[in-house]
Amino acid sequence: MIYNSFDNPGLVKVLTFLQTHNTEYLSGQDLSDVLRISRVAVWKHIKKIQELGYTVESKQKLGYKLISNSELLLPWEITSNLKTKKIGQQAYYFDSIDSTQNQALKMAEDPANEGAVIIAARQTGGRGRSGRKWVSPKGGIWISIILQPEFDISITTLFPIASALALSLAIEKTFLIKPELKWPNDLTIKGKKLAGMLVDVSLESNKIENLVLGVGINFDVNVKQIEKSLKGTPNFYGVASLSEQNQKVKPIQLVQTFLLELEKIYKSLSAKQTKKIISEWTQRSSTIGKNVELNTVDGKIKGKAVKVDEDGALIVSDNNKTHKIIAGDIVH
Template structure:
């Protein structure tokens, strides 16, 4: 109901819309309309009302509840089912639980604040309430477990395309899943799966995106490493529109991938990859490899040629781009 009410108010954002018109379109009483308006105000929307004129929306909230995302969503199935939490420990944990219980593909778990989020290699990812996007997407692709790393790369492409669509900013990708602006991180992506040795039951893709944080919102030790879309643009970004844009990009890329394979996704990924076509340090749990990053395989494995000409297949590592002298 609130989604329909929001759509009506936004369609008439330049003027008032009468309570009678709203009640007819919603199929409810004028009293019910007033109650729904009050609920929107509690969510942070500024709604003006005037006798014999009706209601008009003055200011939108920057929320990410299901009705706020759905008014912008243009997908057929990705994101059409949403679990929203104002504060939660980890969207990944909830998404895993829902997947085990049989939740359909395309369902997303969204949190306004995430207190115990997880990144790659067991690192933490804290998401301050009201400033960021924390979401986990449930997929059920018919893939082998060896192919699932490709979905991490696909997700990175979807994120940078969604960010470009909403903000105009061109982002870069550092293998395998960090999205950067001017060398500073704004996005982390974590892909996990539930599988048997030869069969994938589900894939959970977690996306954490710094949207409206200011510099002081970051701990001093990461201020030089992280940034947000608001810092880079000088504007507040509407998170619900950004979520919808990312999900829209993800759906068509995912459909293309399932139908035609990884080649197009690979090309789009490499076009934005700062860690390809340059010299890097790849820090694995066992060693540090210095060499030239040639590109990625169809499995998403990074190929690095060292100074002796040996080509290393990098499956998991921290990547540092070598400074040019």
């Protein structure tokens, strides 16, 4: 099933009315009169709303009352009261898809889809960095965001780091915990992976045509199951789930907060305020200042992680020399 934020006006009308009048019972006739739709349409929408995971109580002679919202990241929930200007103002939700990233890449060709977010409850072919698979069962937040950046091509390499910072700020605001940032763009808790970022950029004559940011967040996943299916994967270092921290935060709160933080950081990048982003990232980093060992295309590199430079590259120094690492994985 696919849903988007503009295709189901009747359903959204009924739902919004139930949400804004959730202290009372509303009769089918009243809903029909107020919303100017037939009683049959009201009934069909209520049925669908229930199927989507909302609890709607139905009492004879009294009518309908909304008891609780759905836990699904449905498009109208994403756009409702979203404080951003552009990012997330269009949303698409899939029950199941191969990869939101692949879907977003197809949609990115249409300029009208700028800012759109593609969300899936589960992915059957989720993609991670360096061609790795990304295990994406129900319970996680699997999301891709279509952007048409104004910023210079040189900033692209900093973008994943900046996005990881945005997610870390959003998690801090909602969960009141501070995940560590692990170079290049992982979020961890006690050294285990909580979230990762994947960026696909399409360039045209030295200009960014579009950019798709893919974000995978282990929100409420079965850690043991994911760890089992990733055992033996190169550079795998364990999985953490946000639900282990706090059960009360709803996925929608985190997504909306993240989209706002991302838009702020995106604006800072466009205004070339890269120093501030690097310094905030460094403060939250579990990498800088540590002795690290990395797998890179040029082989293993060991040394002290000194800093992240203006391109997002990691500067590592050993006794003899300084390495600038553009891509790689920290193994220790």
